[in-house]
Amino acid sequence: MTARGPYALPVVAWDGLRFPVSQKRESIGNIPALRVASRLRSSTVMRKIIKPPVVLDGCRVEQFVLRDRSMKFRGQGRLFRGEKEVGPVPRLALARHRNNEVLLLHCNSRWQVLGVSGGHATVREAKRDAERFYTGISKGWMPTHYTKVQARRALDRLPGPKKCSLCSRPWHAVEALVEIKKFAICDTCARELYRLVSSAKSDPT
């Protein structure tokens, strides 16, 4: 059973109580974590999270599948994370990268991303890729109806620098944002600084 929580986060119901699912603050990679009372943490009967978080791996989730037995895995040897092969997974999501590509995210039952395939130019292409991993998965896709505004809010809540300390451009408008101590610098400013330092060295006057 799921319901909408504060900040549009999914809520897990447990024995009539409700706990918001929040983003784990210490981790990078947008791994959803359950913030529950410690007495519940050891519980084995806690119900599973059904709907995916608004963003996974920094990308807005558009569609998802809860895999059933009819969707047979046939993607052996196709997807690896490091040295380890990502085998059959219970949940998959289609997420939109900010360069507009569609990523196929292979997730565990808590929507932690175990592997990524893509990016694909279109949703249809990504679904074809999913079908190559799981026969019959195409019939299982469900829309999340998450909006860009919801995704932006979810991303803004993630840890890390929000804008360049020099040009003030926000993280979503730059290619890269590097954090050095309490200072963040974007790729454009970093290149500009490098150019200035280089020319200062070659022209000491």
Ligand SMILES: [Zn+2]
């Ligand atoms: Zn900058």
